Amino acid sequence: MAKIHDILSQVCLVDDDAGAGATVKAFVNFNAETDATELVRAIKTKGVDEHAIIDVLTRRSNSQRQDIAFAFERQMKKKLEDVLNSALCEPLKSVLLGLLKTPAKYDASEVKGAIKGLGTNEATLIEILCSRTNKQMQDLCRTYQEVYKKEMKKEIEGDTSGDFRKLLCALVKGSRSEPSNVEDMDLIDTDARELYEAGVKKKGTDVGKWITILTERSIPHLNRVFGRYNSYSCFDMIESIKKEVTKDLRNNFVGLVQCIQSTPEFFADKLSLMLTAKGDLKKDVLTRVMVSRCEIDLLYIRKEFKKKTGKSLHQCLTASTKGDYQRALLALCGGDD
Template identity: 55%
Template sequence: MALVAEYLKQLTLTHTGGKDPTFPTVHPIRDFDPSRDAARIDTAIKTKGVDEQTIIDILTRRSCDQRTYIAFEYEKMAKKDMTTALKGALSGSVEAVMLGLMKTPAQYDASELKGSMKGLGTDEETLIEIVCSRSTQELAEIKKVYREMFKKELEKDVAGDTSGDFAKLLMALVQTKRDEPSNVVDYEKIDHDAQALYEAGVKRKGTDVVTWIAIMSERSVPHLRRVFDRYTSYSPYDIKESIRKEVKGDLEKSFLTLVECFENRQLYFASRLSEAMKGKGAKDKVVTRIIVSRCEVDLMKVRSEFKKQNGKSLYHTVSDHTKGDYQKALLSLIGGDD
C-alpha cells in the first residue's frame, strides 16, 4: 500500500511556520474518528447524485493532519485512493477546493506553482502571489515537496518560464537566502540599505535592479521594514511610489507584492480577495487558492483586514459572488461572519 505510506509521510510535511503565531479558521476537531469520517465519505461518494454536503462538512472542518488520517482509513476500507475517488465524484470549483484540502500546504503551493507554468504561457499572477508572499521556511518546504512531486527543481522551472529582471527576482527569492530576524538592530546597515535603494533607483537615471533584488531578497523582514521607514529620509517618495516610478509590468507587481507582504501579509491577501470579487462573479481560482492555503494559517486575520478594508465581511462578499456547493465549501472554511 504505497499510497498509505505516502499519506503517513505527508504528516511530517505540514508546516505551521514554527515561528509565526497562526490565526486559523480551521482547527483540529476533538473526538476525531477517522474511520467514521472515512465511512461517511465513502457512503457520500456512492450515493446516487453524490452527497456533496457530507463531503464538504467533513473535509472543511478537519485539520490537514486529520484529513490525512481520514484518507489513510479510506484507502484501507475502500481499497482505493480517496483523492482519486473525490476527483471522480466531484466537478468544477468545489472539486478544486476539496482536492486542495487533501494536500499539505506545501504540496498545494507546489501544485499551484506547477499549474502556473504548465503548457503555453505562464500565469505570472499566481507565480508572484506564491513566491513573493511565502516565508523563507515555507519556500524551502515548497522546493523540497516540488522536487518530490514532480521530479524537477522549482528553480529550473521558474527560470525556464520567466525572463529578464522578473526571472532574476523570482530566482533570488526561490533560492531562500534571506537573513533570519535578529534581536540586534543594526542601524548602520539599515541606513546603508535605505541609501543604496535610493541611489539604485530614484537618484539615478535608469534603475540598478540588481541592487534592489539583492536587498529585497536577502534581508530579514523586520530589517526591511526599518529600511523602508529610513528610505523616506533620502527619497521624496516612499518605497511603493519609487517602485511604481522605476519599474513596470511583472517586476513592478513582484516588488509591490513583497513590500505589501513585509508590511502586512494578511492585508495583502485581503486585497487580492477583494480584487478577485470585484464586479459580477468571482475569479474562482484566486479565491479558492487564498482561502484553501490560508485557512489553517491566518485566514482569521485576513477576514479582519478584509472587513476593515471593505466595510463588508469576507463571508458576506463570498456569499454574494459564489453559489451552490462551491459557496458552501468556501463559507465553511471562512468559518463565520464578522
C-alpha cells in the first residue's frame, strides 16, 4: 500500500485532491464583492491598473475567480471577461483570460485552437490529452460540446489521420483503469512482453497494441510494466519508441510515456525548451502550462525544472519575460527555489 501511495504522490495523471503541488490556492480571507470592487476600480483608473488586476486574479483559486466574475458582472452589468479583453494587451491578456475560465473550458479553448484552421498543432493536443486524468478528460469533452456545439472526438477525427488519430481518440475516451492497491503481476508481465513483441522483437511495429496498453492501463500499473519491460528488451520504453516508431508519431508516443512516468518532469522539459525559444509559440506554451498547472502540480514542476536545469523556474521566467506578463507568470510560479 505504501508503494502505491509513493507512486501516486509523484505522478500527477492521478488526481491530487490535497492540492499539495499547487502554487495557487484558495485565498483565506476571500470576499468576492470586495475583489470585484477592486477590479472595477482598477479598470476605471486612467490607463488601467494592471498590477491590481494581476494581484487579485493570480492569488485566488479558480472557484474564487468564478465568484469574482459573477460579482463583477452584477456590479458593472458587463462580463469581466469582455471588459478585460478590451482593456488589456497581449500577452498579459491571455494569462488573465485563461485564469477566468474553468479548467475544462480553458482546455477546450486550447484544443479548439490547436485544430481550427489549416494544419494541426500536434504538440498542443498531445500535451493536453496525455496529461489529463479520466475525470478531467470527461469534463473537457462535455464542456467542449457545450461551448462549441460539436463533439470534440469527431472534430479531432476530422483534423487528424492514421495512427496519430487512433492515439488521440483512445486518449479522448478517458477510460484509463483507475489505480488499485492490488498488483496484478501476471498482467504486468503480459503487458511488458506484448509491448516488446509488438515493437522491438518484430519487423515493423504493432502501433495499435501499444496504443491499447498505454491508454487503457492505470498509471502505477504502467510504471511497473516499464520496469518489467527492461527484462525483455535491452532498450527502455522511450528508447524503443525512438527506434521503432516513425518520425511523425515518435514525439507523440514519447510525450505520452513521459507523462505516464512523471507528469511534472514532462512539463519541466517543456518549460525548459520554451524558455530558450522565441516568438509567439514560446508565449503560448508558457501561458498554457503556467495557467493550467498552477492549481495542480506546478510546485512539483518547479522542483523537476531546478533538477534538470540547475536554475529555478522563477529565475528563468525573470530572465526571459518582462513587464506585466512577467509579473503575472511569477505570481503563478509562487516563489523561488
